[in-house]
Amino acid sequence: MDKTFASAAAAVADIPRGATLTVGGFGLVGVPIVLIRALLEQGASELEVVSNNCGVDGWGLGVLLSSGRIRRIIASYIGENREFARQYLGGEVEVELTPQGTLAERMRAGGTGIPAFFTPAGVGTVVSEGGMPWRYSPDGSVAIVSPPKPTQRFDSLGESREYVLEHAIRSDFGLVRAARGDRHGNLVFEKSARNFNPLAAMAARVTIAEVDELVEPGELDPDEVHLPGIYVDRVIQLTPEQSAERPIEKTTVRSREGAR
Known part of the structure; x- marks a missing residue:
């Protein structure tokens, strides 16, 4: 029952060329960045990715996209990723845009055995x-x-x-990020980082989770578990440095009263 792997590289080593991935995250929140980077180093290409968005330039799924590893994307929006927009409009990647709630339900349905709705x-x-x-030609035609x-x-x-x-959507592999997890794969997500992560995990035939904190079985209160371990196949523990990497997509500030 111990589902832990020694490293992210070992956890993603068998993801093949052409695999379909469901990936958690919303914007830059709850993104399994360590697993994504390990997959980048592993070299798998021609990937079909299902995620709310495709990261931003240079971070999240954006690193796979800019390296030409993604063939097709099912997402809700292109967002702030200029490379994503460039590849889509230039005919380099196929994009199926789906309403956000529909995308969430398609993954949930896939995880619960509902073929369509x-x-x-x-x-x-x-x-x-x-x-x-879905795909443009290099000359701009559809x-x-x-x-x-x-x-x-x-x-x-x-x-x-x-x-x-x-x-419904079913994927070959799911990549997710959780705050806490045990060796049996039970996961707890932190506030808004829960977003698409449980759904991405449910939809996958093999789910890999990176966790900030790894605990022993029995330490998690069953009432606190957001995703039971039956949906999770592999778990890696992040280092403190990896856990601390939490970029902010957009910073909004205002002047404090009385500040100079």
């Missing part, structure tokens, strides 16, 4: 009707567009509404 999000837009650019999705009307609370069918 209906949602009102995106009905009447290119999300359901198709035509969203090479691949999203297909139309099945829709159906349902009566809910006395109201008839149209819903679109969305398919």
